[in-house]
Amino acid sequence: TQINMAASFDYNYTVNLGTADNFGADGLTFVLQNSPSGTSACGIEGYGLGAQGISNSLIIEFDPFNNGAGVTDIAQDHTAI
Helix, strand or coil: CCCCCCCCCCCCCCCCCCCCCCCCCCCCEEECCCCCCHHHHCCCCCCCCCCEECCCCCEEEECCCCHHHHHHHCCCEECCC
């Protein structure tokens, strides 16, 4: 559903990323975008969490996996904008 970014809005959802630190993989993202690609916009997979590289976007990532310093990943579980 398209969201009007010029007006205030609330969006609620629940995320469960598990409890085991040594299992799993890259996390997930919540993306608001106005890319020229429209609804077919897709970013870089893996450590890009499917959102890296989407133009005209606001991305909130939930990342419980350490990909290492070589890709400037934060070692701890983290949320980032």
